[in-house]
Amino acid sequence: MNTGEPLLTLTDVECEYKLNGGGRFRAVNGVSLELGESEVLGLVGESGCGKSTLAKLICGLEKTSEGSIEYQGNQVKPLGFKKRSAAMMGIQMVFQNPYASLNPRRKIRAQIEDALALDPSGRWNVEALLDAVDLPANAADRYPHAFSGGQRQRVAIARALAAGPKVLIGDEPIASLDAFLQSRIAKLMRDLAIESGASMIFISHDLSVVREIADRVAVMEAGKIVESGPTETIWNTPAHPYTKRLLGAIPIVDGKGVIPGV
Numbered sequence: 240m241n242t243g244e245p246l247l248t249l250t251d252v253e254c255e256y257k258l259n260g261g262g263r264f265r266a267v268n269g270v271s272l273e274l275g276e277s278e279v280l281g282l283v284g285e286s287g288c289g290k291s292t293l294a295k296l297i298c299g300l301e302k303t304s305e306g307s308i309e310y311q312g313n314q315v316k317p318l319g320f321k322k323r324s325a326a327m328m329g330i331q332m333v334f335q336n337p338y339a340s341l342n343p344r345r346k347i348r349a350q351i352e353d354a355l356a357l358d359p360s361g362r363w364n365v366e367a368l369l370d371a372v373d374l375p376a377n378a379a380d381r382y383p384h385a386f387s388g389g390q391r392q393r394v395a396i397a398r399a400l401a402a403g404p405k406v407l408i409g410d411e412p413i414a415s416l417d418a419f420l421q422s423r424i425a426k427l428m429r430d431l432a433i434e435s436g437a438s439m440i441f442i443s444h445d446l447s448v449v450r451e452i453a454d455r456v457a458v459m460e461a462g463k464i465v466e467s468g469p470t471e472t473i474w475n476t477p478a479h480p481y482t483k484r485l486l487g488a489i490p491i492v493d494g495k496g497v498i499p500g501v
């Protein structure tokens with residue numbers, strides 16, 4: 240149900256890392272943004288601009304130095320992924336490396352069943368989830384290493400959906416995949432998130448793939464959101480020089496950006 244209230248509200252969020260030499264580095268510097276119900280937000284920016292750190296802050300994997308993050312009206316607390324409260328399990332993440340989402344020593348069925356136990360709706364079962372991500376039912380009885388990179392990422396998506404998330408975060412989930420798979424997996428994530436009634440934050444350095452799936456785009460540079468707006472507005476009429484630079488780096492064929500895998 241769309242209540243009109245944002246699911247997630249970030250207000251002036253900062254994150255500083257302590258450096259070995261004793262100094263501090265501000266990886267996220269005053270970020271404010273909202274995520275609505277059933278919305279797909281693309282978070283783009285070059286490597287090192289703070290996208291992963293922002294994702295970890297939202298999941299409670301990293302601690303804010305300043306500012307607040309509210310999920311469904313509750314403050315997100317940095318408790319680590321496993322110790323999070325039941326409410327916070329509504330935020331699920333798919334990482335660039337699927338082994339960060341999956342335990343290499345457990346069969347897929349057990350890992351998906353653990354996640355299913357977090358979702359009281361009973362909407363999914365193991366076979367239905369595997370089918371939704373285009374994997375055969377017998378995939379459940381294998382270990383993660385038995386799959387190709389693209390298949391493993393499908394398993395990670397199935398595991399994340401099993402928990403019944405309201406917010407699905409993909410942190411460069413397609414970056415390690417072959418170009419022809421990137422667009423397919425991105426669209427699969429988007430479709431499944433929306434069908435499940437979730438919103439999604441899709442993090443990528445590649446604006447051309449984000450354009451394919453996001454309703455809205457936020458552009459991050461050096462820890463700050465420098466521009467955000469509807470995807471087509473950002474794509475067609477970027478206002479910030481950094482966004483223009485990101486767009487300028489995308490190869491152009493026949494006046495259109497080249498979308499890998501399309």
Ligand code: ADP
Pocket residue numbers: 256257258264266284285286287288289290291292293
């Ligand atoms: P992105 O996801 O956009 O590539 P990150 O959030 O991973 O960016 O990193 C942002 C900046 O913070 C980078 O300069 C990175 O080197 C630095 N950084 C990330 N994690 C740590 C850490 N644990 N300690 C110190 N610096 C870090």
